[in-house]
Amino acid sequence: MLDVAIIGGGVCGLALAHSLQARGLDWALYEGRDRLGGRVLTVRGENGAALDLGATWFWPATQPAITQLVADLGLPTLAQPDDGRVLLLDDATRPPEAHGYDAATGRVAAGQAPEPGSLHGGARRLAGGMQALVDALAARLPAERLHFGHRLRRLQDLEPAVALRLDAGPPAGLELKARRVVLALPPRLALEQVELSPPLPAAVQAAMRLTPTWMAHAAKAAVPCREALWRTQGLSGDAWVTHAQAVLAEVYDAGDTASAALAGFVALPAEQRPAFERSMPLLLHSQLAMLFGSDLQPLGAHWRDWARDELCCSRLDREEDGRGRHPGQGGPEQGALLREPLWDGRLWLGGSETARLAAGYLEGALRTAGRLRVELGRNQAANQA
Numbered sequence: 001m002l003d004v005a006i007i008g009g010g011v012c013g014l015a016l017a018h019s020l021q022a023r024g025l026d027w028a029l030y031e032g033r034d035r036l037g038g039r040v041l042t043v044r045g046e047n048g049a050a051l052d053l054g055a056t057w058f059w060p061a062t063q064p065a066i067t068q069l070v071a072d073l074g075l076p077t078l079a080q081p082d083d084g085r086v087l088l089l090d091d092a093t094r095p096p097e098a099h100g101y102d103a104a105t106g107r108v109a110a111g112q113a114p115e116p117g118s119l120h121g122g123a124r125r126l127a128g129g130m131q132a133l134v135d136a137l138a139a140r141l142p143a144e145r146l147h148f149g150h151r152l153r154r155l156q157d158l159e160p161a162v163a164l165r166l167d168a169g170p171p172a173g174l175e176l177k178a179r180r181v182v183l184a185l186p187p188r189l190a191l192e193q194v195e196l197s198p199p200l201p202a203a204v205q206a207a208m209r210l211t212p213t214w215m216a217h218a219a220k221a222a223v224p225c226r227e228a229l230w231r232t233q234g235l236s237g238d239a240w241v242t243h244a245q246a247v248l249a250e251v252y253d254a255g256d257t258a259s260a261a262l263a264g265f266v267a268l269p270a271e272q273r274p275a276f277e278r279s280m281p282l283l284l285h286s287q288l289a290m291l292f293g294s295d296l297q298p299l300g301a302h303w304r305d306w307a308r309d310e311l312c313c314s315r316l317d318r319e320e321d322g323r324g325r326h327p328g329q330g331g332p333e334q335g336a337l338l339r340e341p342l343w344d345g346r347l348w349l350g351g352s353e354t355a356r357l358a359a360g361y362l363e364g365a366l367r368t369a370g371r372l373r374v375e376l377g378r379n380q381a382a383n384q385a
Contacts, residue, residue, distance in 0.1 A: 001177045002026050004376065005164060007152045008184030010038025011055075011362055012350050014137040015069075015369035016182060021141060023377070029141075030166055032151035032311050036138050039215055039312060040362075042129030045224030046299040049259035050129030053220045053304035055362055056254075056263075057123035063363035065370065066133075073136045076127040081253040084114030087239035087291055089246075096239065096291055108240065119238055120252075127256060130362075150174060151311075154195040155181060157343040180379065182372055184350035186213035187338055188314035200342060207337040209316065211353050214360025216317035219266035219273060219305040221248060223284055226297035228253070228260035237262055239291045247276075247283045251291065262288055270307035270321050335359075339371065345379040348372055 004020055006013045009031030020027040041054040057080060060067040070077060086108045089096040100112030101119045126132045138146065153173070154165035161177045168174040183190045187208035199205070230237045230253070237253030246267040254263035268276060276283065281301035289296050307313045307321070338354040341347075350372055355364030 001161060001179060002028055003179050003380075005030065005162075005176070005178035005181045006184055006350075007181065008038065008351065009033070009036040009146065009148075010184060010351070010365060011040065011134065011137070012352060012365035012369045013038075013182075013184035014134065014141070015366050016184065016350070016372050017141055017145070018137065019369065019373040020376075021145075028145050028147060030147045030150035030152065032149070034148050036146070036148075037131060037134040039306070040130045040134050041304055042131030043222075043302050045222065045259065045261055045302065047224045047226070047259045047261070049222075049224045049255055049261040050127070050131070051222035051224065051254060051261055051263060051302055052125070052129050052131075053222060053302060054215070054306070055130050057120070057125055058362055059121055059123055061122050063358060063361070065366040066363045069366060070126070070133065073133070075132050075136060077124045078127055078256055080120045080123040080125060081236040082117050082120040082123075082238065083236040084116045084118045085236065085238065086119065087235065087251075089239065089241045089291060090243055092243045092245050092290075098235070101238075133362075152183075152194050154197070155347065156197045157346060159344070159346070162343065162346050180346050180348065180376060182348045182350050182376075184368075186216070186312070186314065186351050186353050187211045187349060188213050188316055189311070190349065190351075192314050192316075204337050204340070204342065207334045208349070210334060211338065212320065213312065213314055213317045214353060215306055216313035217270050217307050217320065217322040219268070219270070219303060219307065220263060221266055221280070221284055221301065221303035222254050222261055222263035223288060223301050224299045225255075225260040225262065226299060228255055229296050230262075230292045231260075233292065235292070239264075241267065241287065241291070247280075247287045251288070262292075266303065266305070270305070270318060273305050273307070341375065341379065345383075348375065 003025040004027040006029040039054045043051050045051050058066045085098045086101050087096040099108035100114035101108050103118040151167040156163040162181045166174045191208040239251040248264035249267035251264040254261040284301045285298045338349050350368050352364035355367045358364040
């Protein structure tokens with residue numbers, strides 16, 4: 001019987017696995033996808049650029065956990081280009097205009113003096129994309145304890161253990177037992193996709209239901225380019241597109257010192273995106289040309305619609321389409337319910353959305369892993385007493 005079964009191979013699950021491995025516990029991690037990382041997804045552009053289509057940045061000034069981990073792992077980082085100016089395209093029939101960004105109001109305005117670093121707040125990226133963090137964590141774990149293509153379907157409390165039923169391919173899936181189970185998943189996904197017997201308390205279910213999944217409704221796109229034309233124009237690559245025909249709402253420099261790329265958040269509502277999928281490369285290239293000129297030489301187009309990822313986006317997230325609150329805005333009572341031990345300490349909710357601080361971000365995922373490390377240690381000590 002396992003000491004701990006971790007469900008979810010994102011940054012929270014991987015970081016927790018490190019702690020359990022260091023303590024010599026018998027653990028296993030089960031991930032529904034055929035890859036690790038969860039909402040971290042880095043692809044290679046045609047020019048070799050590392051393009052993040054999921055989590056992209058961290059902020060050293062306010063996020064100590066991920067900053068320290070990146071340093072401990074020796075991962076090289078890049079400052080996000082930010083000269084304090086934004087190209088604003090608010091009319092599809094007119095050229096864009098550069099304005100200074102006002103951090104106090106979150107707006108751009110004509111005559112606003114640009115303040116370098118004000119738009120992205122000192123954000124940094126990893127030189128090889130955020131996947132470099134996932135790969136570095138996974139490389140330090142025993143491969144035989146990491147299981148892919150295993151989707152949790154059912155949990156049953158059988159004191160003193162928990163029985164798990166997972167889909168694991170033909171013919172009949174996988175059944176196992178663990179003394180403790182950690183659901184390192186967005187709370188809404190766990191509530192919608194996992195049968196729990198006995199059911200969780202009504203207040204806990206309500207808190208899970210009210211906690212939006214960070215980035216679940218979003219889509220990101222990235223376009224590698226032959227050269228960074230915007231840099232030769234004296235621009236940082238930041239742009240906002242607010243007219244009704246916008247494909248990308250926000251654009252930023254996604255390249256590095258060796259390769260050029262632009263990326264951004266897709267403006268189209270989730271329900272409209274499938275209809276534009278085939279024409280998306282042309283639409284992306286056209287909008288970027290409107291921003292930075294027809295001499296821009298795009299080399300391809302990559303995008304990820306997280307709203308169509310059933311291991312990321314719940315039914316409630318899809319219905320809200322980004323209109324819900326940020327996962328950290330539910331209030332202290334709601335958050336506390338997500339962090340309490342369940343089934344007498346045999347079941348724990350994890351994932352970035354359950355963090356006290358930085359909920360939804362990579363920082364929140366690491367803080368949650370740290371909390372679970374402490375709580376599971378206390379639980380184990382109490383059971384052995």
